[in-house]
Amino acid sequence: MLLISGSALPLQSRRAELISGALEITRETVNDDGCLYYKFSQDLETGEIISTELWRDREALEAHMAHDHTIKFFSRLDGVFAEPPVMTELEIN
Numbered sequence: 001m002l003l004i005s006g007s008a009l010p011l012q013s014r015r016a017e018l019i020s021g022a023l024e025i026t027r028e029t030v031n032d033d034g035c036l037y038y039k040f041s042q043d044l045e046t047g048e049i050i051s052t053e054l055w056r057d058r059e060a061l062e063a064h065m066a067h068d069h070t071i072k073f074f075s076r077l078d079g080v081f082a083e084p085p086v087m088t089e090l091e092i093n
Helices: 012-029 058-066 068-075
Strands: 002-008 035-042 049-055 086-091
Touching: 002 058, 012 035, 012 049, 012 068, 049 058, 058 068
Parallel strands: none
Antiparallel strands: 002 049, 002 086, 035 049
16 A cells, blocks of 8 residues: 655645645545545644545556546646645555
8 A cells, every 4th residue: 555645835825726626636536446545634733735645556546646637636736835745655565
């Protein structure tokens, strides 16, 4: 399994846009083959948006990255963040 964790601080002026996109991609992604968990949340202290994903295997994650809903989500992120997002990947055996 693959655990993917991410965090990013959106610009205040783009926060609603990011949340809307996150809700949209979540509705699609939870139905992707091999998606075991996919959720966005918010750090109450910093306001960072946190993503947590659990995938059956790398092939499932790669298929997800090629889906139209994923490509659409990432295409909407240009200029949304106050600083570059941080992503961490952990393989779980």
